[in-house]
Amino acid sequence: DAMVIQNPRYQVTQFGKPVTLSCSQTLNHNVMYWYQQKSSQAPKLLFHYYDKDFNNEADTPDNFQSRRPNTSFCFLDIRSPGLGDAAMYLCATSRGTGGPDEKLFFGSGTQLSVL
Amino acid sequence: QKEVEQDPGPLSVPEGAIVSLNCTYSNSAFQYFMWYRQYSRKGPELLMYTYSSGNKEDGRFTAQVDKSSKYISLFIRDSQPSDSATYLCAQSQGGSEKLVFGKGTKLTVNP
Numbered sequence: 001d002a003m004v005i006q007n008p009r010y011q012v013t014q015f016g017k018p019v020t021l022s023c024s025q026t027l028n029h030n031v032m033y034w035y036q037q038k039s040s041q042a043p044k045l046l047f048h049y050y051d052k053d054f055n056n057e058a059d060t061p062d063n064f065q066s067r068r069p070n071t072s073f074c075f076l077d078i079r080s081p082g083l084g085d086a087a088m089y090l091c092a093t094s095r096g097t098g099g100p101d102e103k104l105f106f107g108s109g110t111q112l113s114v115l
Numbered sequence: 116q117k118e119v120e121q122d123p124g125p126l127s128v129p130e131g132a133i134v135s136l137n138c139t140y141s142n143s144a145f146q147y148f149m150w151y152r153q154y155s156r157k158g159p160e161l162l163m164y165t166y167s168s169g170n171k172e173d174g175r176f177t178a179q180v181d182k183s184s185k186y187i188s189l190f191i192r193d194s195q196p197s198d199s200a201t202y203l204c205a206q207s208q209g210g211s212e213k214l215v216f217g218k219g220t221k222l223t224v225n226p
Contacts, residue, residue, distance in 0.1 A: 004158070040123055042203070042216035043159070090158050100147040100207040101166070104214065106158030 003027070006091050006107035013081050014115050021076040021110045023091030030096030032074040033104070034066060037088045049074060050096055078112075086114045119206050121217030130226050134191040138204035138217050141185065147207035148180055150189045153219065154200045162202070163189070194224045 004025045013019040025032065031050050035043040046060045049068045063085070065077040078085055091107040121138045128134055140148075146167045151159035163178045165171045165187075171178045177190040187204055201219040208215055 006158075009156075040218060040221075042119075042218045045214075092158070098210055100145065100210060101149075101164055102207075102210070103161050103164075104159075106160065108157050111156070 004091055004093055004105050004107035006089075006110050008110060009108065010111050010113070012113045012115060013078075015083065016080045019078050019081055019112070021078075021089050021091075021112070023074045023076075023107055024072050025074075025091075025093045025105075026072070027093055027105060028071065029093035029105070030071075031094045032068060033092040033094075034064075034074070034076050035090040035092060037090055037109070038086075043090055046076070081112070081114045083114050086112055088112075119204055119215050119217040121204055121220055123218050123220060125221040125223060127223045127225060128194055130194060130196060130224055132194050132224070134189075134194050134198070134222060134224075136189040136191075136202050136204075136220050136222070138187045139185055140187065140206050142206065142208060142215075143182070143185060145206055145208045146180075146182075148178070148187045149205040149207065149214070150176075150178055151203040151205060151216075152200045153203060159203055191222075194222075196224050196226050199223045 033048040034046045037043040047056045067075045088109045090109045092104040094102050119140050149164040150162045152162045153159040165178045168180050168182045175192045179188040201221045203219040204217040206215045
């Protein structure tokens, strides 16, 4: 089945230790997104790629970086995780038609814990 | 962007009940609204979307938009334990990258 796959499902890191989360998709979608979702909060868009064009949200901390080496893969790098970065990180894709009704396809998320 | 407000619940109902989930929005310039369902430890999945005012029905689910009161609703008829999830409303404010989510309402349907 075509899908969005995130690895790992659970990630534990230490305060200040860099961590990378990964996402892959078999949908061949143009757009890939990274969202942060804290407990009982709305998903918050961190950045998205339209093909190779990187788009950073204005309030995304510099501590967060992203890479998209090809259509299928996208990575989220957290350079120096703080306790406040513990959250569910959701990867999503969409076709990139640009319409307001465009559907997002989400992965199952990576739950990040920072010790 | 302006916010989408949603009561986080939790909401607990018996099986077979009619469930009403609600959100309010403040930015009336954009008229596409979506409901995503998120099971525990899973990513959200699109359940329904509506445009402008009126109702949209899909099986046991009905999405409703009231532009005059800036109110969006999701009704679930004959609720089932498998409907237990968090329901996120969202407003599309000009494209998929401008999707504004509510905080979600956690629903439990008890057998």
